[in-house]
Amino acid sequence: xxxxxxxxxxKFLQGQAIFRDRDALxxxxxxxxxxxxxxxxxxxxxxxxxxxxxxxxxxxxxxxxTGTGKTVVARYVLSLLVRKAHQxxxxxxxxxxxxxxxxxxxxxxxxxxxxxxxxxxxxGSEVPFTGLPTDEIRSIFKKKLDVSSNIMVVVLDExxxxxxxxxxxxxxxxxxxxxxxxxxxxxxxxxxxxSNDLKFKExxxxxxxxxxxxxxxxxxxxxxxxxxxxxxxxxxxxFNDKAVADEGVINLVGALAAQEHGDxxxxxxxxxxxxxxxxxRGDDIVTQEHVREAQKIIERDTISETVKTLPMQSKAVLFAxxxxxxxxxxxxxxxxCYNVYQDLAQALSLDKLTQRRVxxxxxxxxxxxxxxxxxxxxxxxxxxxxIRLAVSRKQIGTILDEDIRLGxxxxxxx
DNA sequence: CCTCCACCGGAACGTGAGGAGT
DNA sequence: ACTCCTCACGTTCCGGTGGAGG
Numbered sequence: 001x002x003x004x005x006x007x008x009x010x011k012f013l014q015g016q017a018i019f020r021d022r023d024a025l026x027x028x029x030x031x032x033x034x035x036x037x038x039x040x041x042x043x044x045x046x047x048x049x050x051x052x053x054x055x056x057x058x059x060x061x062x063x064x065x066t067g068t069g070k071t072v073v074a075r076y077v078l079s080l081l082v083r084k085a086h087q088x089x090x091x092x093x094x095x096x097x098x099x100x101x102x103x104x105x106x107x108x109x110x111x112x113x114x115x116x117x118x119x120x121x122x123x124g125s126e127v128p129f130t131g132l133p134t135d136e137i138r139s140i141f142k143k144k145l146d147v148s149s150n151i152m153v154v155v156l157d158e159x160x161x162x163x164x165x166x167x168x169x170x171x172x173x174x175x176x177x178x179x180x181x182x183x184x185x186x187x188x189x190x191x192x193x194x195s196n197d198l199k200f201k202e203x204x205x206x207x208x209x210x211x212x213x214x215x216x217x218x219x220x221x222x223x224x225x226x227x228x229x230x231x232x233x234x235x236x237x238x239f240n241d242k243a244v245a246d247e248g249v250i251n252l253v254g255a256l257a258a259q260e261h262g263d264x265x266x267x268x269x270x271x272x273x274x275x276x277x278x279x280x281r282g283d284d285i286v287t288q289e290h291v292r293e294a295q296k297i298i299e300r301d302t303i304s305e306t307v308k309t310l311p312m313q314s315k316a317v318l319f320a321x322x323x324x325x326x327x328x329x330x331x332x333x334x335x336x337c338y339n340v341y342q343d344l345a346q347a348l349s350l351d352k353l354t355q356r357r358v359x360x361x362x363x364x365x366x367x368x369x370x371x372x373x374x375x376x377x378x379x380x381x382x383x384x385x386x387i388r389l390a391v392s393r394k395q396i397g398t399i400l401d402e403d404i405r406l407g408x409x410x411x412x413x414x
Numbered sequence: 415c416c417t418c419c420a421c422c423g424g425a426a427c428g429t430g431a432g433g434a435g436t
Numbered sequence: 437a438c439t440c441c442t443c444a445c446g447t448t449c450c451g452g453t454g455g456a457g458g
Binding site: 356 | 440457
Binding site for chain 1: 418
């Protein structure tokens, strides 16, 4: 017993671990240098510069797909700005970073901003999680900011999710924030909006767009060469010498990520997983085979994670699609899906949702990438969504089987 | 060319949980 | 105890529609 572990532990003892600093591959890591993003950094830097002289910078909109370095550049420039202010003994601007997709609602965004001011200049006030009208919290924020008599730079990451959530309201907060400068006596606010949806602008209230979009910074996807450069940079920090000796490894990771529209985050994640895989197997170096294997692992894990965290009703809908697919149906229509769903809901003693609702759930599953849907017309026989599983049937099957309630039902049906 | 199916998807509204202030 | 918030999740209602078949 323990033989394989012996080998593994020996590696650690001999100091031959694969990683030197695996955190350098995590998405939150901000490296000393950001290659291929000088242009964007300079733009943002020169726009924010006036903050050092207590003049309000213009608002900025950053565009670019996921993993193109928007967030990291914004945070990096902000940290440099604050550092510079300290060094030069000028009042350093207030900064806040909010990820709107995670923070979610107008109320909570404002609350986060209040907290961030509170952290810098405590006045003992606390904003409750909920309960106050949004107007109220907005005026609290305004007051807090004005008292600080400072410039505040707010990064709103993934702003598009705010606007998409509900059209009127999402604009509300942006409108409120962009207009706030006129209402402030002592302070000014400047917003950096980050969006990975290029169509985001069209959904925006024109009044908001005119102020928020004063400056625009575009982040193009990294091409294969650039990805390779980034990977090389991180490999040197994250891995021990010789652990990634094979240049083919970096090329492969870069190529696989380039297929995913040059997403650097994916690339780094893939690299880390590959390394961890090699480490776990007690290998000295990372090979291309590790990379291929890691790719599969990542894919499998994200799918099973999304399915597991689905609400029960959505699981039931997904199960209905799965059951139909298992019967050899290639294209599934909303109506059929709903019928099966109804039986399923009955068997699971769930509430039976309306078809309207189920239709929305289907769209959500589509957005999660678990199924593919297209709206088609069958002429005389109506208009409907054509649904297909986007993942292998086997995989969905095993995951759904693991669910205690669904697993039992599955036995009855098949 | 028109009709009409079987849904789509927007909008307004309802409910109940979680919480604040008075 | 009561009123007032937000917010997730659903429902009800309804106008809209691409194209097979008459």
